[in-house]
Amino acid sequence: MFKKVLTILISSFFIGNVVAWFSGAAPIEFGKIAYSEGEMEQVEFLQQEIGENSTDPDLMLELGQLFSHHNELEKAAHLLEAAYQQRPDDMLIRAAYYSNEGKRAGAMFDPAMGLYKLYRLRHAMDEVDQAGLSADSDFNVRLIRLITFSYVGEVSGHFERVFEDEAWFKNLMDSEPDLLPAAMQQVMYLSLANAYWVKAGEGTEDLAVAMDYYQKAIAMAPCPATMQTSCEQLGQMAVTLGKS
Template identity: 65%
Template structure:
């Protein structure tokens, strides 16, 4: 039972980095995000559980996700890669593994002037999309895609999927709000707010949609620690619209 609850908690985390996942040949610095007290407890529990059963792909997935969301991407890559090798038909593992691969692509130095880096990123993003297409009714898999493409942006090659996922998530959440944890609903709103911020640029209508989603997210809970950069950027939208 505790393991099941832990999965839900970890699923409420997110890749919350407002950084370009592709910036030419130079490595991107994914700064480590501090763990909260609850997350430290999750980390200790998962590490102990995995120590007792080192072949459990679900435990590898959960611990790997936790590392990835806090930008320990090399550790995450090892665990998620091992989980994917063991269970390649698990679409949540596949989506999580290749989402982290996108970060690893961004963090690498590419002597080919960024061409290989872009190729590696696009290949990873294609796999994230494929996982979500194969598990189109799976909330968690589609959430990974939404969060990933929202923050990778146009360079993912699949940015339009964010708005397809919007059409899937919003009616589902609004139909039965109580069925989804507050943290999960908040993350959907923050991801969509960021996507409209990226899409909008100087388009006031798009920025107003971003602001609306951001205010919905703010009304639910404080900004999660993995999303501080995103919340700061979205707060700027509020200032910009207020000054316009």
């Protein structure tokens, strides 16, 4: 289960900071991310399993999120939409599906000068938020929401949820410190670092919080290869502030 959730979380992380998506109609390019040997084996295994049982939404969810993680957005959409149609009340599937839909919104060309892109993104983000509200005690879904809104920022319409979820996770980790695997904690810390960096503007207090979360993340393990862009941005912030 944790392996599946981590795939979903990392995929949500790569929705990226989309403020620049809506400066016009031009699509943002989500560059393909190379598969490791183990991931390729996982893709092949899941494809074989789906070939034998094409109606299993859990298999479609896992493979769809692997594709989304590697920015194969249309392949991901085909699987995640099928899983969502089968189990629309499954909040994990709902959050995963609409996280990928947010990326597809950014990747599209919009002849309406970005207005339709913004509509599509906001609808997707509303759905991610509703999944979090409907499953407010499920840390898997709430973590997807936190990560997604941390990187989409104010344009999501739900940026304030990041800080609500931050408080919720602090309480969870105080009461059940061993519940979240270290890899999940690292992704959460990187996302919160980005959120406070976005929030800061010229505010040194928020920058200090961002720096603290970044340092916690990199102290746990090297930055994941799939998160290098964000880590490089946060690392540059550390250099600028003289904290590295």
